[in-house]
Amino acid sequence: MTLSTEVRRLKLFDLRDRALVCTKCPLAEHRTNVVFGYGDPDADLMIVGEGPGQREDEQGLPFVGRSGQLLDDLLGEIGLTRDDNTYIGNVVKCRPPGNRDPRPDEIDACADYLRDQLRLVDPKVVLTLGNFASKLLLRTDTGITRLRGQAYEWWGRFLVPTFHPAAALRGSARVLEEMRHDFGLVRQVVEGTLRRSAEPADTTSTEPAPPDAYVDEPDQLDLFG
Ligand code: URA
Numbered sequence: 001m002t003l004s005t006e007v008r009r010l011k012l013f014d015l016r017d018r019a020l021v022c023t024k025c026p027l028a029e030h031r032t033n034v035v036f037g038y039g040d041p042d043a044d045l046m047i048v049g050e051g052p053g054q055r056e057d058e059q060g061l062p063f064v065g066r067s068g069q070l071l072d073d074l075l076g077e078i079g080l081t082r083d084d085n086t087y088i089g090n091v092v093k094c095r096p097p098g099n100r101d102p103r104p105d106e107i108d109a110c111a112d113y114l115r116d117q118l119r120l121v122d123p124k125v126v127l128t129l130g131n132f133a134s135k136l137l138l139r140t141d142t143g144i145t146r147l148r149g150q151a152y153e154w155w156g157r158f159l160v161p162t163f164h165p166a167a168a169l170r171g172s173a174r175v176l177e178e179m180r181h182d183f184g185l186v187r188q189v190v191e192g193t194l195r196r197s198a199e200p201a202d203t204t205s206t207e208p209a210p211p212d213a214y215v216d217e218p219d220q221l222d223l224f225g
């Protein structure tokens with residue numbers, strides 16, 4: 001079902017109102033602000049990060065710290081901005097204290113919001129940043145280093161897993177180059193020029209086949225259930 005921009009916007013506002021008072025998991029106790037998400041309700045690209053850091057918690061907006069600057073730069077290189085044709089969300093909406101990893105019960109508690117954001121924005125491509133978002137959405141234990149580098153068909157759209165920008169800030173130039181490659185895949189989906197992955201470039205890969213988990217199967221609807 002295709003929703004009008006106005007309906008998407010209103011439903012996202014409703015969802016945000018609910019998240020702003022949410023106490024479904026222990027992260028509620030420590031937060032300054034709930035970081036619900038930001039962007040264009042009609043976006044072709046939805047970006048999914050891990051969870052708010054200190055700056056995001058202070059401002060109530062996603063990716064406003066150093067990782068966010070790098071994210072903006074990478075988006076700019078593919079002709080996008082966070083205000084136009086992009087929507088940014090996180091796996092958990094409240095900051096884990098001391099930037100610890102989100103726990104499984106917290107991820108489960110928060111997954112309804114992410115699922116509804118994905119359904120409402122209904123993007124052409126989802127870009128997952130880092131292990132948490134990538135493993136959750138692709139339902140796999142495979143790490144991001146192995147997962148990244150390709151676009152997966154996912155729920156009638158594409159999903160491109162890549163490193164978290166914090167990894168590029170900490171890591172080598174290679175991490176950044178690999179992120180650029182992955183952002184290039186995003187650009188191709190948005191522009192409608194992506195070649196199917198079954199083509200020669202991929203059949204020569206020595207990597208094991210991706211886990212079945214990515215296959216678009218009805219029982220995966222409970223991913224965010
Ligand atoms: N890192 C994330 O994963 N999300 C943010 O919103 C900011 C930093």
Ligand code: SF4
Binds near residue numbers: 024026027
């Ligand atoms: Fe609610 Fe998600 Fe915040 Fe937990 S992290 S309190 S589930 S909004």
